[in-house]
Amino acid sequence: MDLNFPPLKNDRILRAARGEETDKVPVWVMRQAGRYLPEFRATRVNHDFFSMCRTPEVACEITLQPIRRFPLDAAIIFSDILVVPQALGMEVLMKAGEGPVFTSPLVTPEDLNMLETPVNVDDKLGYVFKAINLTRHKLEGKVPLIGFAGAPWTLMSYMIEGGGSKTMSKSKAWLYRYPDESHKLLQILTDAIVDFLVGQVRAGAQMLQVFESHAEYLSPDLFTQFALPYIKQIQERVRTKVDVPMCIFPKGGHFSLEQLSSVGYDIIGLDWTIKPDEGRQKVGPNITVQGNMDPCALYGTKESIQVIAKNMVHRFGSQRYIANLGHGIYPDVDPEHLAAFIDGIHDA
Amino acid sequence: MDLNFPPLKNDRILRAARGEETDKVPVWVMRQAGRYLPEFRATRVNHDFFSMCRTPEVACEITLQPIRRFPLDAAIIFSDILVVPQALGMEVLMKAGEGPVFTSPLVTPEDLNMLETPVNVDDKLGYVFKAINLTRHKLEGKVPLIGFAGAPWTLMSYMIEGGGSKTMSKSKAWLYRYPDESHKLLQILTDAIVDFLVGQVRAGAQMLQVFESHAEYLSPDLFTQFALPYIKQIQERVRTKVDVPMCIFPKGGHFSLEQLSSVGYDIIGLDWTIKPDEGRQKVGPNITVQGNMDPCALYGTKESIQVIAKNMVHRFGSQRYIANLGHGIYPDVDPEHLAAFIDGIHDA
Numbered sequence: 001m002d003l004n005f006p007p008l009k010n011d012r013i014l015r016a017a018r019g020e021e022t023d024k025v026p027v028w029v030m031r032q033a034g035r036y037l038p039e040f041r042a043t044r045v046n047h048d049f050f051s052m053c054r055t056p057e058v059a060c061e062i063t064l065q066p067i068r069r070f071p072l073d074a075a076i077i078f079s080d081i082l083v084v085p086q087a088l089g090m091e092v093l094m095k096a097g098e099g100p101v102f103t104s105p106l107v108t109p110e111d112l113n114m115l116e117t118p119v120n121v122d123d124k125l126g127y128v129f130k131a132i133n134l135t136r137h138k139l140e141g142k143v144p145l146i147g148f149a150g151a152p153w154t155l156m157s158y159m160i161e162g163g164g165s166k167t168m169s170k171s172k173a174w175l176y177r178y179p180d181e182s183h184k185l186l187q188i189l190t191d192a193i194v195d196f197l198v199g200q201v202r203a204g205a206q207m208l209q210v211f212e213s214h215a216e217y218l219s220p221d222l223f224t225q226f227a228l229p230y231i232k233q234i235q236e237r238v239r240t241k242v243d244v245p246m247c248i249f250p251k252g253g254h255f256s257l258e259q260l261s262s263v264g265y266d267i268i269g270l271d272w273t274i275k276p277d278e279g280r281q282k283v284g285p286n287i288t289v290q291g292n293m294d295p296c297a298l299y300g301t302k303e304s305i306q307v308i309a310k311n312m313v314h315r316f317g318s319q320r321y322i323a324n325l326g327h328g329i330y331p332d333v334d335p336e337h338l339a340a341f342i343d344g345i346h347d348a
Numbered sequence: 349m350d351l352n353f354p355p356l357k358n359d360r361i362l363r364a365a366r367g368e369e370t371d372k373v374p375v376w377v378m379r380q381a382g383r384y385l386p387e388f389r390a391t392r393v394n395h396d397f398f399s400m401c402r403t404p405e406v407a408c409e410i411t412l413q414p415i416r417r418f419p420l421d422a423a424i425i426f427s428d429i430l431v432v433p434q435a436l437g438m439e440v441l442m443k444a445g446e447g448p449v450f451t452s453p454l455v456t457p458e459d460l461n462m463l464e465t466p467v468n469v470d471d472k473l474g475y476v477f478k479a480i481n482l483t484r485h486k487l488e489g490k491v492p493l494i495g496f497a498g499a500p501w502t503l504m505s506y507m508i509e510g511g512g513s514k515t516m517s518k519s520k521a522w523l524y525r526y527p528d529e530s531h532k533l534l535q536i537l538t539d540a541i542v543d544f545l546v547g548q549v550r551a552g553a554q555m556l557q558v559f560e561s562h563a564e565y566l567s568p569d570l571f572t573q574f575a576l577p578y579i580k581q582i583q584e585r586v587r588t589k590v591d592v593p594m595c596i597f598p599k600g601g602h603f604s605l606e607q608l609s610s611v612g613y614d615i616i617g618l619d620w621t622i623k624p625d626e627g628r629q630k631v632g633p634n635i636t637v638q639g640n641m642d643p644c645a646l647y648g649t650k651e652s653i654q655v656i657a658k659n660m661v662h663r664f665g666s667q668r669y670i671a672n673l674g675h676g677i678y679p680d681v682d683p684e685h686l687a688a689f690i691d692g693i694h695d696a
Contacts, residue, residue, distance in 0.1 A: 167675075167678060168644075169643075169644055172647070176647045177648060177649075216621070221642075252600075252621070255602070255626075273564070273566075273600075273602065274603070278603075299517070299521035300525060327515075
């Protein structure tokens with residue numbers, strides 16, 4: 001891999017992550033490369049979802065699509081959090097209109113024996129590293145490139161539910177019925193995630209985000225027992241090997257913000273249910289906050305979007321802040337409305 | 349309707365609601381009559397879901413099923429929050445494994461003209477009043493009977509989404525795109541809900557719960573604009589006509605608790621993501637709190653359930669508190685585990 005990268009021209013997001021002064025609030029959006037873009041849908045027609053993830057040239061192209069259109073302050077590699085369960089030997093299909101489906105989800109603790117551990121991430125996820133390396137070069141230093149992974153509890157819940165769920169009751173049943181085996185699974189995932197994140201940085205990722213997308217299903221007690229320790233471990237172990245800003249995004253985990261502020265991440269992402277002043281206060285002065293406009297605000301008029309975006313910057317403050325939506329952008333959003341959001345942030 | 353009811357033998361829940369001293373913590377659970385009970389499933393085999401709601405003798409029998417089995421401190425009438433959209437002329441089917449499906453959901457604001465308003469609740473929902481009256485008699489004063497309704501935003505979101513949704517993006521798009529028409533719909537719903545709740549009390553309901561089950565999809569700003577005013581109006585208007593304790597349950601609305609504490613409800617229900625001490629503090633000293641054990645805790649052992657239940661009472665305190673789950677009981681729970689929960693509360 002060619003590690004001789006072009007110089008970075010826009011370091012706004014890295015400065016915000018480190019608590020340095022920024023001229024404008026940096027902005028990116030979760031699921032930035034995706035179905036709301038016609039050029040993505042055009043690419044998707046010819047490829048299976050996970051084959052797009054596995055083909056570095058395609059993943060690179062999709063990652064660059066929104067960067068060509070919008071004055072974003074970061075790119076995020078096109079991939080999926082479920083590539084880690086795949087690397088552990090589980091088959092995951094992406095079904096149209098339904099989302100991810102595991103052909104053989106974990107049912108009982110004995111099923112842990114079917115997982116192929118330890119994972120050699122270079123073998124199993126080298127395609128992500130190649131996509132990152134290629135994309136970092138193709139970005140030509142325009143903006144930094146973000147790598148990511150799902151957090152252990154979020155991946156565990158997918159592996160047991162086998163797909164979407166309104167309650168995550170099967171995977172939460174594991175936490176209550178099989179606490180030891182749950183910890184075993186969470187540790188297996190943590191080990192893989194650490195190697196995966198380190199590999200992404202070595203390939204060229206300049207910032208990392210850990211998605212605890214299913215924090216919202218946990219009680220504060222379950223979060224403390226089964227999510228927080230692994231989130232902490234990931235930060236600590238990744239830092240011993242590489243040094244880039246790290247963000248943790250606990251979707252729905254309003255109860256977790258104080259705890260998360262003590263486990264070493266540079267940035268904490270807030271979903272749209274968190275009031276900016278309360279989020280800022282819970283996170284404390286030494287951590288950058290990211291978020292948190294309601295993704296559905298993009299259904300309003302361009303004028304209303306800009307008002308909401310500016311108001312958000314006003315409430316969060318312009319420093320130690322990275323603007324984003326409080327969840328991934330939805331597929332039926334007009335790209336022009338995303339442009340209005342980005343402009344609203346940069347003009348605030 | 350015969351309003352000469354048998355004397356009440358257990359007023360624990362009403363005392364807790366009024367802030368009076370209780371000998372034990374009262375306990376009931378949401379979806380108390382339901383699929384986790386084999387006798388419910390046996391009844392269900394012979395009836396369509398909504399025909400069970402519409403047949404007073406069947407609704408009464410199902411309401412009494414858990415009361416026969418468990419030392420609960422309240423019964424809640426078997427019905428569904430979607431009977432109000434039905435009363436407004438919308439067709440709702442309950443599909444096995446899928447949940448409710450509207451055959452013609454609201455798509456554009458013009459569709460509001462299809463709603464049959466104002467609703468004569470005696471004509472359209474008299475079957476609920478008959479079921480309540482019959483059940484209150486059949487309860488023979490064993491425990492109080494709770495009536496309920498969905499809150500306006502929750503019903504609005506169902507009427508637009510037409511069923512379940514991971515994001516409520518269609519109904520939230522209305523809030524951003526058509527704020528005036530959204531308010532019009534919310535007011536139509538509020539008017540119907542007020543009459544419906546008043547009618548339930550006049551028929552015999554001794555306590556009321558308003559379910560804002562979809563609070564979790566709203567941002568604090570949207571909640572303030574589109575949910576709170578109608579929740580407030582319902583309490584105020586119902587109180588001018590009848591006087592029973594009223595509970596508001598904002599599922600996922602962690603950000604709403606302070607606001608809700610100022611709109612006159614006797615009880616605020618907390619979901620399982622709220623830490624007991626924080627919930628109590630946000631709700632203030634003059635309101636009873638209800639909740640909030642993780643429904644999935646019932647998948648643990650009976651011993652672990654009792655430990656969690658007792659710990660919950662310890663954290664909430666034994667006064668001005670009604671024990672409950674933080675969401676409805678799930679269908680695959682062992683009824684013996686619910687018994688362990690109830691015992692754990694009463695023994696705490």
